[in-house]
Amino acid sequence: METIIQLDQELLLYFNSFTSPFFDNVFWLITSKTIWVPMYAMILYAIFRNQGTKGFITIVFLGVMVLLCDQISTNIFKEGFERFRPSHEPALQGMVDLINGKKGGRFGFVSSHATNSFGLAVFSLLLFRFGWYSFFILFWAAFNSYSRIYMGVHYPGDILGGLILGSFIGWFVYWLYQKVTSRFMPLQEDILPTIGKREFSKPSLRLIILTGILTIILIFFSAKIILPLTT
Numbered sequence: 302m303e304t305i306i307q308l309d310q311e312l313l314l315y316f317n318s319f320t321s322p323f324f325d326n327v328f329w330l331i332t333s334k335t336i337w338v339p340m341y342a343m344i345l346y347a348i349f350r351n352q353g354t355k356g357f358i359t360i361v362f363l364g365v366m367v368l369l370c371d372q373i374s375t376n377i378f379k380e381g382f383e384r385f386r387p388s389h390e391p392a393l394q395g396m397v398d399l400i401n402g403k404k405g406g407r408f409g410f411v412s413s414h415a416t417n418s419f420g421l422a423v424f425s426l427l428l429f430r431f432g433w434y435s436f437f438i439l440f441w442a443a444f445n446s447y448s449r450i451y452m453g454v455h456y457p458g459d460i461l462g463g464l465i466l467g468s469f470i471g472w473f474v475y476w477l478y479q480k481v482t483s484r485f486m487p488l489q490e491d492i493l494p495t496i497g498k499r500e501f502s503k504p505s506l507r508l509i510i511l512t513g514i515l516t517i518i519l520i521f522f523s524a525k526i527i528l529p530l531t532t
Contacts, residue, residue, distance in 0.1 A: 309458040313387050313397070316450050316457065320398050324451070326524035329400050332414065332448040336516060340441075343512045344425060347505040358482060363424065366474040370420040370467050374413040378462070384410040388454050397453040405454040412455045415463025416470070418442035423471030428478075430499075431506045441513055442467075 330336055348363075349356040386409035387397050422442040426435040446463065449455035 305458070309456045310387070310390075310393065312457045313450060313453075313455075314393075316447075317387075317398050317453050320451070323524055325400050326527045327520060328448040328451045330520045330523060331445060332452060336520065337445075337513075340509060340513045340516055343509040347429070347501060347509055350505050351501045355482065359428070359478070362474055362478040362481075363421075366420050366424050366471060367417060369470050369474065370416045371413060373470065374411050374416040374463060374466060378411045378466070379406070379408040379413075382410045383408050384459075386454050386459075387456055399454075400452045403452065403454065409455050409459045411462035411466055412446065412449055412459040413463065414449050414455070415442075415446040415460045416467035418445045419464050419467030420471040420474075421467075423468045424475050427472065427475045429501050429506050431501065431503060434506045434510060437510045437513060444517075 345360065348359050352359055385391075385407060386405055387393050388399055388404035389407050389409075390397075419442045422438040426438055429435075442464075446460045450457060450460060
């Protein structure tokens with residue numbers, strides 16, 4: 302166990318060493334929850350646009366998934382393991398590069414950011430079943446999770462733990478969602494099969510991807526503008 306912890310610390314210090322004023326701004330924006338609100342809004346739009354009243358059931362399960370990810374990662378894992386974040390670890394004081402002095406809470410295993418990101422990614426990719434969306438949302442979850450290592454508030458092990466936990470919760474809640482909707486709200490094509498018909502249209506899913514890509518471009522553009530103001 303000591304060897305694993307030491308390796309985790311060494312990996313954190315290695316990845317955390319690749320910093321610059323520009324990427325400080327980039328990852329400060331990426332790790333913000335509000336910057337992704339437009340993409341979240343497009344996910345909700347796609348659900349209601351394609352599912353109608355069934356979308357309310359989908360949103361309920363989506364909310365349950367987010368609640369489980371947040372509460373389990375915080376109240377069971379963080380409070381249960383009580384592993385200090387690198388930003389609070391006495392042995393690493395002065396060695397971790399923190400962005401704008403942000404340390405986060407005391408405990409860090411597992412990362413709630415990673416848990417929530419991969420929970421959303423897995424639940425939504427199983428829901429939408431569209432290859433390009435699956436690729437994009439997994440990239441987004443990994444990118445969002447890595448920001449926590451860059452900022453020095455989580456070890457790689459915290460991120461890996463959050464990835465596993467979030468993916469499992471996302472899959473499990475989707476499994477429950479399928480059981481409930483197939484029993485009480487069968488799709489029209491389940492009753493009268495229609496060859497080639499999808500529950501979610503590709504244009505609405507492409508809109509989510511486009512919104513996410515534009516947000517990433519905006520983040521990099523904004524980081525470039527902010528840089529001269531902070532140097």
